[in-house]
Each structure stands twice: as structure tokens, then as C-alpha cells.
Amino acid sequence: MHRRLFIKLLSQSAFVSYGLLTCPVLGWSKSAFDLALEGQNLIQQKNFSKAIKALQDAVRIDPESDWAFGLLGRAHLGLGQKAEAVAGFRESVRLNPADTYSRMMIEIITQNPIPKLEKKKRPLTPLEKEAMHEERDMLKKLRAEKGLGYKVKRVVIDAGHGGFDPGAVGQKGLKEKDVTLDLAIKLHERLARKGKIKSFLTRTGDYYIPLSARTATANQFQADLFISIHINANKNRQPSGSETYFCSEKASSAEAAKVAALENSVLKYDEPYKKKQGYIDIEEILFKFEQKLNWSESGKFAKAFQARFKKRLPLKSRGIHSANFYVLRRAKMPAILLETGFISNPDDEAKLKQPAFREKIVDAVARGLV
Amino acid sequence: MRIRGQGPGIRGLGSGIRDHGSGIRAKYVIFAVLLFFCCSSVVAAADVNELIFQGADYHYKGNLDKAVSRFEQAVKLDSENEYAHNQLGILYGKKGKFDKAFREFLTVADIDRQNTFALLWVGILHLRKGEMNQAFERFDKIIQIDQNSADGYYFLGTIYNFRRNPVMAIEYLKKARNADSGEADTHFRLAKAFHNADMIANALLEYNRTLEIKPSYTKALNEIGWIYYNTGKKEAAIKQWRKTLKINSKDRDAVLNLAKVYNDSAWDAFTSGKRKNALKYWQKTLNINPGNKAAKYYMAKYGSD
Numbered sequence: 141m142h143r144r145l146f147i148k149l150l151s152q153s154a155f156v157s158y159g160l161l162t163c164p165v166l167g168w169s170k171s172a173f174d175l176a177l178e179g180q181n182l183i184q185q186k187n188f189s190k191a192i193k194a195l196q197d198a199v200r201i202d203p204e205s206d207w208a209f210g211l212l213g214r215a216h217l218g219l220g221q222k223a224e225a226v227a228g229f230r231e232s233v234r235l236n237p238a239d240t241y242s243r244m245m246i247e248i249i250t251q252n253p254i255p256k257l258e259k260k261k262r263p264l265t266p267l268e269k270e271a272m273h274e275e276r277d278m279l280k281k282l283r284a285e286k287g288l289g290y291k292v293k294r295v296v297i298d299a300g301h302g303g304f305d306p307g308a309v310g311q312k313g314l315k316e317k318d319v320t321l322d323l324a325i326k327l328h329e330r331l332a333r334k335g336k337i338k339s340f341l342t343r344t345g346d347y348y349i350p351l352s353a354r355t356a357t358a359n360q361f362q363a364d365l366f367i368s369i370h371i372n373a374n375k376n377r378q379p380s381g382s383e384t385y386f387c388s389e390k391a392s393s394a395e396a397a398k399v400a401a402l403e404n405s406v407l408k409y410d411e412p413y414k415k416k417q418g419y420i421d422i423e424e425i426l427f428k429f430e431q432k433l434n435w436s437e438s439g440k441f442a443k444a445f446q447a448r449f450k451k452r453l454p455l456k457s458r459g460i461h462s463a464n465f466y467v468l469r470r471a472k473m474p475a476i477l478l479e480t481g482f483i484s485n486p487d488d489e490a491k492l493k494q495p496a497f498r499e500k501i502v503d504a505v506a507r508g509l510v
Numbered sequence: 511m512r513i514r515g516q517g518p519g520i521r522g523l524g525s526g527i528r529d530h531g532s533g534i535r536a537k538y539v540i541f542a543v544l545l546f547f548c549c550s551s552v553v554a555a556a557d558v559n560e561l562i563f564q565g566a567d568y569h570y571k572g573n574l575d576k577a578v579s580r581f582e583q584a585v586k587l588d589s590e591n592e593y594a595h596n597q598l599g600i601l602y603g604k605k606g607k608f609d610k611a612f613r614e615f616l617t618v619a620d621i622d623r624q625n626t627f628a629l630l631w632v633g634i635l636h637l638r639k640g641e642m643n644q645a646f647e648r649f650d651k652i653i654q655i656d657q658n659s660a661d662g663y664y665f666l667g668t669i670y671n672f673r674r675n676p677v678m679a680i681e682y683l684k685k686a687r688n689a690d691s692g693e694a695d696t697h698f699r700l701a702k703a704f705h706n707a708d709m710i711a712n713a714l715l716e717y718n719r720t721l722e723i724k725p726s727y728t729k730a731l732n733e734i735g736w737i738y739y740n741t742g743k744k745e746a747a748i749k750q751w752r753k754t755l756k757i758n759s760k761d762r763d764a765v766l767n768l769a770k771v772y773n774d775s776a777w778d779a780f781t782s783g784k785r786k787n788a789l790k791y792w793q794k795t796l797n798i799n800p801g802n803k804a805a806k807y808y809m810a811k812y813g814s815d
Contacts, residue, residue, distance in 0.1 A: 274711045360736050
């Protein structure tokens with residue numbers, strides 16, 4: 141085509157298009173504003189059906205018009221179409237968060253149930269397809285259990301200390317880090333044999349793991365319970381027996397508070413939560429509720445384990461204690477710390493050396509879990 | 511219903527009243543008419559509606575005291591006005607007066623047993639007090655009344671998640687998602703339930719959906735990191751936690767996850783005789799977590815050799 145002719149035709153077509161868009165005689169020439177205004181007038185005349193049509197055209201031309209969406213909400217409400225009304229008001233608020241009126245209407249309408257809007261279907265993405273197949277296969281295997289009882293299917297077992305940190309050392313040279321590792325591995329193997337509960341270890345050899353990494357492992361595997369295994373010690377050789385600790389806001393005794401303070405002293409605390417003024421933070425309510433539940437569940441586990449120790453171990457039971465332990469608090473699941481004897485006590489140390497005694501400890505813990 | 515968003519703009523949303531075409535007066539008239547239709551009992555409608563409108567406007571502007579005063583006057587004129595009582599409940603809650611808030615929502619629940627907004631808040635305030643069973647009952651009641659209540663399903667699913675019951679959690683959270691797919695928290699908690707049930711593709715899908723709605727949802731980024739790490743994609747995992755740190759450089763989970771993964775890598779390298787690599791990873795640990803006791807010790811011991 142000749143260049144000059146092309147430009148001429150282009151200019152003519154542009155002129156025609158402009159004329160079509162601006163000519164008020166033709167229906168499609170109205171602007172979004174005109175249509176919204178028309179819709180508003182129709183609402184005032186209670187002609188809601190016509191108003192909806194005009195307003196739907198308005199939002200088609202200008203999908204950013206919060207005003208038109210708000211009016212669309214009103215028109216639908218006029219016809220009793222609550223779900224559509226809420227959708228219109230919501231879009232208006234999304235486009236203009238300062239639209240008090242639409243926001244208020246959403247709140248008023250949704251105080252009571254409203255019918256659901258049908259959604260448009262679209263083709264599935266590859267991940268959605270994979271997820272669909274996975275869900276079909278997996279949900280068949282998983283058994284739905286009603287009731288609000290706490291379910292334990294995964295446990296992270298933490299062998300206390302390790303590497304350059306031997307923990308407490310007995311008079312005969314028995315090291316806490318070696319006993320805890322042996323107990324942890326034995327427990328892990330026992331649970332693997334039974335097959336009902338999956339277990340994971342924070343360490344599998346003689347190396348040091350910081351406290352923070354131990355709870356990170358629990359979070360890594362979405363554990364339902366975190367068990368930290370330790371052996372107690374005291375400057376005085378007299379104390380002996382087993383005890384179980386769990387996390388709580390307040391220490392159960394001055395002694396427990398001291399133990400927690402000693403453990404926490406080397407760690408930095410999180411920054412305190414800064415409450416937003418004039419705002420009810422529901423996620424914060426849920427977070428605190430979950431923490432409370434986890435702590436309460438930890439107390440129940442502590443009680444169950446200690447009861448097993450009392451029944452099955454030839455050790456004095458020193459009961460359960462609670463305090464605000466950093467290592468337990470960082471866990472996002474119930475968490476307990478077992479002290480299975482005093483390595484500083486010659487009798488306990490001798491028992492802890494025996495494989496048969498260690499098996500008894502493992503047995504007591506495994507039974508406490510089921 | 512999106513109760514979790516709480517709607518009203520407490521944080522400077524401006525006047526919220528704009529003059530379009532016929533202006534505020536016409537808008538007010540329409541509002542009054544609609545309010546009359548919406549509220550079950552309206553006594554002295556004009557006065558009450560005026561007070562409610564003012565109260566709502568003060569609420570949106572963040573002037574809680576004036577809003578409370580207007581709604582208190584409104585319920586004096588119309589003691590059965592559900593909207594006014596509900597707004598008072600929210601306002602008392604925002605002012606930290608949860609007992610008073612609780613009473614307002616209970617009042618509404620007495621006036622109208624179908625008022626799911628009030629029931630939800632009663633449930634939430636039970637959760638706040640740590641009363642799981644009472645909260646559960648309220649949420650359960652809501653879904654009996656309204657089978658499309660995204661919030662009712664959300665809280666029930668969340669409670670099941672907390673009880674480590676992923677099958678029930680998935681069932682309810684899927685219903686919450688299907689009723690309202692626009693809530694990032696719903697997708698996140700559903701993802702957690704799938705993750706807890708070892709349904710990794712579904713977990714990943716829902717974590718991704720969380721991030722589509724709210725790209726700054728660092729908890730979702732952190733969990734995706736673990737999914738990658740647990741399936742052998744270490745570098746991809748590290749990338750996720752780095753993304754979190756770009757959003758919030760103090761995110762403790764991301765810092766500690768990275769520190770753990772670097773430390774693990776260092777130890778693996780060290781035990782397979784790759785000391786140089788091990789030192790590189792311990793240094794990385796210290797860069798991200800300078801107080802890390804393990805990396806500090808091993809760097810001091812082997813770093814100067």
C-alpha cells in the first residue's frame with residue numbers, strides 16, 4: 141500500500157472511531173460516569189434491574205470505579221441479592237478503602253448468613269493437578285478422627301549437649317552427651333520398629349548443636365512433640381532420681397525458676413511483642429491460644445512420662461516442674477525436657493552405664509507416647 | 511464475612527464519605543432506608559440511624575471514644591439494634607475492654623440466634639480466654655446456621671490444626687477456602703494442615719496461594735523453605751529464607767533456619783574431609799547468626815589452621 145494512502149486511511153478510521161465513542165446518540169458512547177449516574181438515578185426510582193444493567197456497563201468500561209461498584213452493591217441489595225450486593229461493596233472497598241458506606245453495608249448485610257456466589261471455573265495448573273492426585277491418594281489412607289484430643293504422629297528427639305559440650309560428667313567419667321545420644325538413638329529405633337510414630341533426631345553423632353537449631357529441627361519436620369533428653373547433675377552428690385520439665389509462663393518452684401534462668405542466661409530473648417493500638421489482632425489471639433494449648437499439653441505429657449518413670453524405673457521420682465525455658469518456648473509444639481537420673485550421684489551413674497537400664501528408660505518414654 | 515480483616519479502618523482511612531453526583535444527603539437517605547430493611551427492629555429510626563452513621567464514621571476515622579459514645583446512645587434508643595451492639599463489641603475490644611465486648615456480643619446472640627457475626631466474636635473471645643471447647647461449640651453453631659461461613663470453618667479448622675488432627679483440619683479449612691478464597695491466613699493454615707499430613711504438593715500449592723494474596727507472608731516463605739530442604743533442594747530453600755530476610759531482616763525463624771542449614775552443611779563437609787568447605791559454611795552461619803555457639807567454636811578451632 142502507498143504510504144500516503146495508508147496514513148490517510150488511518151486518519152479516517154481514527155476519526156470514525158473517535159466519533160463513535162463520543163457520539164451521545166449511540167448507546168455504547170456513554171462514559172462510565174454517565175452510566176453510573178444513570179444507575180444512581182434508577183436506584184432512586186427503585187428500578188433496580190435497569191440500574192444493575194447500567195452499572196454493570198459502567199464497571200465494564202471503568203473497572204476501577206469504586207463508586208460504580210458501590211452503586212451496583214446497592215442496586216443488588218434493592219433486589220434482595222445479598223451475595224451480589226456484598227460482592228459489589230467489597231470491590232468498592234478494595235478499590236477505595238476509604239469507602240465507609242460500602243464497608244458499613246458489608247458489615248450490616250453479613251451479620252447474618254448470605255448465599256454463596258458461584259465461581260467461574262478455570263483450567264488447573266500442573267501443581268494443582270498434582271495436588272489433586274495426591275489428595276485423592278493420601279486422604280484415603282488417612283483416617284479421620286473426631287474429637288479434640290491431641291494426636292502425636294511425629295516426634296523430634298533431642299539428645300542433649302554434644303561435641304565440645306559434654307554436659308555433666310559423672311565421677312566415673314560418664315558423660316551426659318554420650319548417654320543422651322544413646323538413649324535418643326535407641327528411642328528412635330524403637331519407634332521406627334513400632335511404625336506408628338515417625339521420629340527424627342536433632343543429632344546423630346557427637347557434635348554440638350545450638351539450642352536454637354534443636355527447635356528448628358522440630359519445626360523442620362512439623363513435629364507434634366519435642367522431647368529433649370538430659371541427665372541431671374548437682375554439686376551435691378546426694379540428689380538422685382528422675383524429673384520432667386515443661387514450659388510455662390510461671391515457674392512451678394523457685395528451684396525450677398533457677399534452672400530455667402541458668403539455661404536462658406546465655407540466650408538473647410525475642411523482642412517483646414508490640415501491640416497495635418486500636419486493633420484486635422486475631423492472629424495474635426490464635427498464636428497465644430496455640431501456645432497456651434501447647435504448654436498445657438506439654439504438662440500432660442510431662443505427667444504421663446513421669447508416671448511411667450515412677451512405675452518402670454528403679455529411680456526416685458522427683459516429679460514434674462515447669463518454668464519458662466527458652467529452648468522449649470521456641471518450639472511450636474508441646475515440648476518436654478526429661479532428666480533421667482543424676483549423673484553426679486554415684487548410684488544413678490552406675491545405673492546409667494548399664495544398657496539394660498537405658499532400655500528401661502527408652503521403654504518408659506516409648507510407652508508414655510502411645 | 512471476613513471477620514478477620516475487621517473491616518473498619520482504624521488506621522487513617524480518611525472521611526470515607528465522598529460526594530458523587532447527588533451528594534451525601536441522598537446517600538444518607540438511601541443508607542437510612544437500607545438500614546431500616548436490614549435491622550430487625552428499628553425504633554425511632556431517624557435518630558438511631560443518625561447516631562449509627564456518625565458512630566460508624568467515627569469508628570472508621572479511628573476516633574474510638576466518640577464512636578463508642580454514639581453507639582451507646584444508639585442502643586439506649588434501640589436496645590435491640592444488633593448492628594449497634596456488634597459495633598460496640600468491636601470498639602470495646604479495640605479499647606482492650608474484652609469483658610464488656612463479650613457482653614455486647616452475647617446480647618446480640620440473645621436477640622438473634624442467627625447473628626453469626628456476634629457468634630463468631632463470642633467464639634474468638636472464648637479462644638482469647640483459652641476456652642477451647644466453648645469456642646468450638648460457637649464456631650460449630652455458626653456453620654450449622656450458615657454453611658458458607660468461611661470464618662466459622664476457618665476457626666474450626668484452625669483448632670483441629672492446633673490439635674494436630676490434619677484430616678479434620680483439611681476438611682474444614684478447605685470449606686473455608688472454598689467459601690472465601692481471598693484470605694491469606696486460610697490458605698496458610700490449610701497449607702500447614704496438608705504439610706502436617708505429608709501432602710507436600712497440596713501444602714506447596716496453598717503456601718503459594720498465600721503468597722499470591724500476601725507476598726510478605728514470611729511464615730509461608732519459611733515453610734516452603736523446609737519443604738524444599740526436606741526434598742533435597744537446599745539452594746532453593748536458602749533462597750526462600752533469604753527472601754524472608756529481605757522482607758524482615760530480623761525474622762528469627764529465617765535466621766535460625768539458615769543458621770541450622772549452614773551448620774549442617776558445614777558438619778557434612780567437615781566429616782567428609784572438605785575442611786575448606788566446612789569453614790565456608792561456618793562463616794556463613796556466623797554472618798547470619800553471629801552468636802551461633804557451634805560455628806564460633808569450630809571456626810576458632812579449625813579456622814586458623
